[in-house]
Amino acid sequence: MTETPSDTRARLRRSARLSAVQALYQMELSGTGARAVVKQFRDHRFGHDGEPGEFIEADEDFFEDLLSGVVRAQDDVDKLTASTLKEGWKLSRLDATVRAILRAGGYELLRRTDVPTRVVINEYVDIAHAFFEGPEPAFINASLDAFARAARPAADAAPES
Template sequence: MSEANSLKSVMAQLAEAEKQRAEPELTSRQRRARTVARLAAVQALYQMELGGQGVDTVVDEFNNHRFDADLDGEPLAEADEAWFAEIVRGVVSGQKAIDTAVVTRLASGWRIERLDATLRALLRAGAWELREKPDVPREIVIDEYVELAKAFFDAAEAKFVNAALDGVARDARG
């Protein structure tokens, strides 16, 4: 994952963005826990891709060590560990269909392999939620992953994530 931003600055950006929106029927604490779960899912997918570790190994590592750990000198905020595991396992089990959904929304001739590994993880996690969690409003899903993109990349990549996930949402949800 990009080293440009510390975990502290990423969490601060996500906290500020979370103030701008509300996921229905969830408390502020539950929304925050989902945001942290999404961030961790992107990190886990990235780690799996680069390290070649299996899904159960990575999910167990996060659940047993990372969520309770002190990262970058800051404690990781409470995560919705079940949501995290569902995203990671869902992306892995549905990766072929998810990649197809994402590639459909890339510029002609682009392959998902050409994307940065962090962008792939962001798009895969966001596409999975859009396809598999119709109870979560599309705006929430897209906004969350766009904010994650902003935390790690410049505005151009965030716009790219926004456009790609918006297209996936239209395809998946009409």
């Protein structure tokens, strides 16, 4: 079965999201800035047809937007994320990978209104399943759902048919 352009775009964005979560994790642990990490991913991790080696095929511009966007909007994303956590929980107490997933998903929900809410939540829950076998994917689902309700209240107010 041939992949449609829509399927290709979705697949490349999925790879970009996973790479963005990995890059955000790397940035948090190493203290490296977004520009340097974007360059590293473009130079050493992303590949194109015909290149030797094992590379990730991803929407590189979308990846860069996610990474630089999370950095630009991190205060807003973190504040809104913190407001969705149960009382007594702090963002800093969460696993670094969970924080990276919530920040990337939060950025998309807050600033990338061209991406439907359900797509954002489903994509990052799938990413959580790639990293965790325990309760984390459900936690990420609930957190991003609460984030979406706060960030996009009108988007979810459409009448049901």
